[in-house]
Amino acid sequence: MTYTSSALSRRTLLAGLAGTSALTAAAAPLAAQTPAAKTAAEQAPAALKDAKATKLVLLGTGGGPGGPGRTRKMTSHVMLSNGAAYVLDCGLGVIDQYARAGIPFPALRSIFITHHHADHNIEYGPLLVVGWIMGMHLDVRAFGPPPLKQMTEDFIRAYKTTVDFGAEDFKVKPLVAVDVKEVSAAGPVTQDDNVKVSAVIVEHPPVKPALGYRFDFKDRSIAFSGDTAPFEAVAKMAKGADVLVHEAMHVQALETYIRDEIAKGRPIKFEDMMAHMKADHTPVEDVGRIAQEAGVKTLVLSHLVPSIDSITDDTWRSLAAKYFKGEIIVGKDLMVV
Ligand SMILES: [Zn+2]
Numbered sequence: 001m002t003y004t005s006s007a008l009s010r011r012t013l014l015a016g017l018a019g020t021s022a023l024t025a026a027a028a029p030l031a032a033q034t035p036a037a038k039t040a041a042e043q044a045p046a047a048l049k050d051a052k053a054t055k056l057v058l059l060g061t062g063g064g065p066g067g068p069g070r071t072r073k074m075t076s077h078v079m080l081s082n083g084a085a086y087v088l089d090c091g092l093g094v095i096d097q098y099a100r101a102g103i104p105f106p107a108l109r110s111i112f113i114t115h116h117h118a119d120h121n122i123e124y125g126p127l128l129v130v131g132w133i134m135g136m137h138l139d140v141r142a143f144g145p146p147p148l149k150q151m152t153e154d155f156i157r158a159y160k161t162t163v164d165f166g167a168e169d170f171k172v173k174p175l176v177a178v179d180v181k182e183v184s185a186a187g188p189v190t191q192d193d194n195v196k197v198s199a200v201i202v203e204h205p206p207v208k209p210a211l212g213y214r215f216d217f218k219d220r221s222i223a224f225s226g227d228t229a230p231f232e233a234v235a236k237m238a239k240g241a242d243v244l245v246h247e248a249m250h251v252q253a254l255e256t257y258i259r260d261e262i263a264k265g266r267p268i269k270f271e272d273m274m275a276h277m278k279a280d281h282t283p284v285e286d287v288g289r290i291a292q293e294a295g296v297k298t299l300v301l302s303h304l305v306p307s308i309d310s311i312t313d314d315t316w317r318s319l320a321a322k323y324f325k326g327e328i329i330v331g332k333d334l335m336v337v
C-alpha cells in the first residue's frame with residue numbers, strides 16, 4: 001500500500017471527523033467501503049497491543065533532512081519488547097509518531113543515535129523534554145557518538161526554565177540529567193534483561209563516527225545499517241539477523257530529482273551532490289547484495305532517497321531483489337514489522 005495523496009486526504013478527513021462525535025457515525029460507512037485502506041497509523045496501536053513478541057515500528061522512513069511536510073518523516077524507529085521501548089534515531093517527527101504508535105512514554109527505556117545528522121538527531125532533545133512531561137522515567141538512558149553527553153547537558157540546560165515551571169506546576173521531579181553513554185567504537189554497547197546491543201562503525205564521511213546497531217532480543221535480532229555507503233562491515237554485523245533495516249537510494253530517480261531541484265533554483269552543483277550521495281549512501285541494488293551476504297530473513301528498505309512517493313514499492317523491491325532472495329519490505333511510516 002502506498003500513501004497516495006487520496007489516501008492521505010481520506011485519512012486527514014477521517015481524523016477530522018473522528019474528532020467530532022456527531023460526525024463519527026458518518027465516518028463509519030466510509031471506512032466500511034474501503035477496509036483495505038486502513039492506514040499504518042490506524043493499525044500500529046492494534047498490532048502492538050498485547051504483543052508477546054518483540055516488535056519494530058518504523059516511525060519515519062524518509063532519508064535526509066529535506067522537506068518537512070513530506071509524506072515520509074525523517075528517520076526514527078522504536079522497538080517494543082516486554083513492555084520496554086527502545087528508540088533508534090530521532091529525526092523530526094519522532095515524538096508524534098511514537099505517540100501515534102500508541103506506546104506510553106513511561107515505557108521508554110533507552111534512546112540510540114546512529115550519527116549526528118539532523119535527520120537522525122534533531123528531535124532528540126525535544127523527545128527528552130516532552131517525554132518527561134508525558135511520564136518518561138528519569139532513568140532513561142541514551143547512547144550515541146560523541147559529543148552526545150555535551151549535547152544532552154546543553155539541551156537540558158537550555159530548557160531548564162521550561163522544565164522547572166513544569167516540575168513546579170505538576171509537582172514532579174525535574175529532568176536535570178540523562179545517563180548518556182557515548183559510543184565511538186565497534187563492539188558491545190549495552191545489555192539489559194531484554195536485549196544485547198552492539199555497534200559497528202559505518203562509512204558516512206565526513207561524519208565520524210557514524211554507527212550501525214544490532215539488537216539481539218531473546219526472540220528476535222534486528223540490525224540497522226544507519227547511514228552508510230555500501231559497506232562490508234554492515235553485512236558482517238547483520239550476519240544471520242532476523243531483520244536488517246538498511247538505508248536505500250534509487251540513483252536514477254535521485255539524479256532526476258537533483259536536476260529538478262537545480263532547475264528550481266536550489267544553489268547546488270549536480271556533480272558535487274551526486275559525488276556526496278555516492279560516497280555516503282547505498283544504492284538499493286547494493287542493499288540487496290549486502291542483505292544476501294548477511295543471510296538475513298527480512299530486509300526492510302528505509303531512509304529512502306529520494307523520499308518521493310512516485311517511486312513504487314515494486315520498483316524499490318525489484319531492485320533489491322536482484323541480489324536478495326529473502327523477504328523484502330518497503331518501509332512505510334508507522335509500519336509494524
Ligand atoms: Zn540520514
Ligand SMILES: [Zn+2]
Pocket residue numbers: 115117204227
Ligand atoms: Zn547521515
